[in-house]
Amino acid sequence: MLPGGERVALAQIPGGTLPPGDVTKFVTPLLVPPVMPRAGTIKRKGGKPADYYEISVQQFAQQILPAPLPMTTVWGYGAITSASKKGLLVHNAPSLTIESKWGRPVQVKWINDLVDGDGNALPHLLPVDPTLHWANPPGGIAGRDSRPTFTGDTPDAYTGPVPLVTHLHGAVGVGDESDGYAEAWFLPDANDIPGGYATHGTWYEFFALKAAAAFGVSWGPGHAVFEYPNDQRESTLWYHDHTLGMTRLNVYAGPAGFFIVRGGPDGEAAVLDSRSGTTAVLPSPAPNEGDKFPPNKTYFEIPIVVQDRSFDVDGSLFYPDTREFFDGVVGPYIPDGEFSPIWQPEFFGNMIMVNGNTWPFHDVQQRRYRLRLLNGCQSRFLILDFTAIPGVEVWQIGNEGGFLAAPVNITADHGNRMLLGLAERADVIVDFTNVPVGTHVLGNVGPDEPFGGGVPGLDFPEADPDSTGQVMAFVVGPAAAADPTTPPQYLVLPPITPLPAETVVRPLALIEKMGEGVDAGGEPVEGPVEALLGDIQSGVWIERMWEEDVTENPAVGATEVWEFVNTTGDAHPMHVHEVVFEVVDRQALQIDVDGEVAQPVQPVGAPRPPEPWETGFKDTVIAYPGEVTRVRATFANPGQFVWHCHIVEHEDNEMMRPYRVGPVQPGQPGEPG
Numbered sequence: 001m002l003p004g005g006e007r008v009a010l011a012q013i014p015g016g017t018l019p020p021g022d023v024t025k026f027v028t029p030l031l032v033p034p035v036m037p038r039a040g041t042i043k044r045k046g047g048k049p050a051d052y053y054e055i056s057v058q059q060f061a062q063q064i065l066p067a068p069l070p071m072t073t074v075w076g077y078g079a080i081t082s083a084s085k086k087g088l089l090v091h092n093a094p095s096l097t098i099e100s101k102w103g104r105p106v107q108v109k110w111i112n113d114l115v116d117g118d119g120n121a122l123p124h125l126l127p128v129d130p131t132l133h134w135a136n137p138p139g140g141i142a143g144r145d146s147r148p149t150f151t152g153d154t155p156d157a158y159t160g161p162v163p164l165v166t167h168l169h170g171a172v173g174v175g176d177e178s179d180g181y182a183e184a185w186f187l188p189d190a191n192d193i194p195g196g197y198a199t200h201g202t203w204y205e206f207f208a209l210k211a212a213a214a215f216g217v218s219w220g221p222g223h224a225v226f227e228y229p230n231d232q233r234e235s236t237l238w239y240h241d242h243t244l245g246m247t248r249l250n251v252y253a254g255p256a257g258f259f260i261v262r263g264g265p266d267g268e269a270a271v272l273d274s275r276s277g278t279t280a281v282l283p284s285p286a287p288n289e290g291d292k293f294p295p296n297k298t299y300f301e302i303p304i305v306v307q308d309r310s311f312d313v314d315g316s317l318f319y320p321d322t323r324e325f326f327d328g329v330v331g332p333y334i335p336d337g338e339f340s341p342i343w344q345p346e347f348f349g350n351m352i353m354v355n356g357n358t359w360p361f362h363d364v365q366q367r368r369y370r371l372r373l374l375n376g377c378q379s380r381f382l383i384l385d386f387t388a389i390p391g392v393e394v395w396q397i398g399n400e401g402g403f404l405a406a407p408v409n410i411t412a413d414h415g416n417r418m419l420l421g422l423a424e425r426a427d428v429i430v431d432f433t434n435v436p437v438g439t440h441v442l443g444n445v446g447p448d449e450p451f452g453g454g455v456p457g458l459d460f461p462e463a464d465p466d467s468t469g470q471v472m473a474f475v476v477g478p479a480a481a482a483d484p485t486t487p488p489q490y491l492v493l494p495p496i497t498p499l500p501a502e503t504v505v506r507p508l509a510l511i512e513k514m515g516e517g518v519d520a521g522g523e524p525v526e527g528p529v530e531a532l533l534g535d536i537q538s539g540v541w542i543e544r545m546w547e548e549d550v551t552e553n554p555a556v557g558a559t560e561v562w563e564f565v566n567t568t569g570d571a572h573p574m575h576v577h578e579v580v581f582e583v584v585d586r587q588a589l590q591i592d593v594d595g596e597v598a599q600p601v602q603p604v605g606a607p608r609p610p611e612p613w614e615t616g617f618k619d620t621v622i623a624y625p626g627e628v629t630r631v632r633a634t635f636a637n638p639g640q641f642v643w644h645c646h647i648v649e650h651e652d653n654e655m656m657r658p659y660r661v662g663p664v665q666p667g668q669p670g671e672p673g
């Protein structure tokens with residue numbers, strides 16, 4: 001573990017009533033998510049044509065666990081309209097992949113369809129803690145998007161209609177009206193919304209007007225229409241819910257999917273083969289719109305999302321309904337104390353789900369594959385471990401922002417292991433050419449607890465080898481044909497254009513707030529109450545809650561370095577909306593006699609350059625404890641966005657802040673119209 005203080009709480013690997021050992025591994029084939037069908041094409045005078053989608057979130061049952069174990073009730077996105085007769089109107093978790101082309105905008109009508117057959121609102125599948133600063137629809141117009149105050153008893157979980165708002169993670173240059181701002185949520189258009197409830201968040205109407213002006217679209221009950229410009233580098237994005245104080249639960253319930261931007265000057269066609277100087281051949285095809293489902297084609301390019309989940313014996317998703325689950329704290333809970341009664345400081349599922357199935361297998365040939373990997377877990381850092389696959393060779397060629405500066409040989413140079421923080425993506429070439437025919441398991445040696453950096457097995461215990469230490473199996477068979485793809489060592493990736501020099505350096509703080517509670521035996525327990533962000537003035541950090549005014553306000557077009565000063569004991573994957581950034585460096589911080597980061601904050605020693613897989617551009621970066629992690633970004637597009645930790649339990653309880661590019665917008669919430 002890197003310096004930075006004591007680990008304050010151990011994660012609990014126990015889960016629901018279904019033990020991981022009762023779930024047979026490697027009996028379910030990996031789902032290769034098909035492509036989301038378009039509802040149509042929008043042609044605009046003098047503008048670019050756009051792909052148009054109509055996508056709802058619904059509740060349904062899915063066979064996540066292998067049969068004959070029960071199905072699981074989940075939520076997922078799915079198209080409700082298809083321009084083509086062959087389009088798949090399928091709701092699934094993860095959802096179908098949106099395939100987009102560089103320079104061609106995508107417009108989506110996002111629909112909250114969490115209603116039952118009678119049109120009445122469905123309650124949440126999971127326990128919603130109403131004591132956080134959250135969407136709070138029952139608060140009405142005056143009390144929405146607040147931290148409600150309670151008197152008397154500790155409140156029970158919220159069971160009313162569910163707010164949703166979709167964020168496209170990795171979308172660069174998107175208008176703020178389309179970014180899925182956490183206070184732009186909306187309830188389903190249900191028959192039975194209780195009187196006095198807010199049906200949408202604080203920013204919904206302001207953004208509805210902006211969207212109408214920008215794209216001529218109209219928002220209404222239960223839906224919003226967002227547009228993504230897609231003029232960023234070719235890259236792997238993903239879409240998921242982003243509702244204030246509920247993201248951890250909404251995402252755990254299922255709604256998430258891949259969104260791939262292809263083409264452009266930094267796209268696949270610009271990857272060269274160094275032997276010939278001509279365009280290289282990467283493993284393909286990926287699924288296409290119009291492919292059959294289940295597929296009758298073999299795919300050599302596959303998106304893979306790894307998520308952790310726990311289940312009860314009836315197949316339902318398990319997520320703790322009491323703080324006690326985390327660290328034994330039974331109170332005092334709000335309003336008698338400062339602990340939220342349900343919120344978990346972190347959550348670690350005790351099973352691994354890949355593309356919507358626990359521990360699937362995938363038949364592969366002795367040749368190269370391109371895998372677009374995503375860590376979609378709640379709090380779990382993954383260290384994907386290829387060491388049990390003899391003869392495999394793994395090269396990383398891309399990350400969140402597209403292709404790296406150069407391919408990275410994970411096998412030869414990095415011990416055949418790949419660290420993947422929450423929401424990070426890795427575009428990898430996995431070469432099975434020399435892997436013996438048979439079944440081989442992709443492992444995980446990341447911890448079953450908060451991650452602080454360091455070496456598996458040395459600085460922290462590796463994940464349980466019988467459960468979360470296994471991810472999926474590759475069943476290797478002979479190649480059906482010669483492999484036409486370019487060996488990764490010959491790949492010349494598109495040149496990276498560095499950002500301009502920064503004009504502002506902005507020190508920012510990652511903070512954990514501890515509280516004093518008691519366990520069931522009445523013994524005192526110290527535990528996390530919130531995770532927080534803050535700014536730093538004269539080397540001293542200042543806690544900033546979500547409700548406070550914007551403190552990060554880059555000018556339009558400014559290039560800034562943001563310094564994530566991690567004062568906590570754990571690593572946090574920091575995500576900035578709207579931009580991709582360069583990782584500049586990391587540097588140790590002066591530690592005080594108590595082992596805490598000293599104030600005033602003082603970097604010590606030589607800065608450490610980014611890791612080889614952090615070249616190019618990223619949208620999420622691991623900020624290690626006791627270090628400052630510096631990133632550089634150009635803020636080209638005005639508007640109101642957020643930056644936050646992507647441990648979704650942290651994000652939901654204050655580890656997210658609004659930021660604004662450019663001046664206050666006329667008519668924005670909180671400002672005179």
Ligand SMILES: [Cu+2]
Pocket residue numbers: 531571572573645646647650651655
């Ligand atoms: Cu965090």
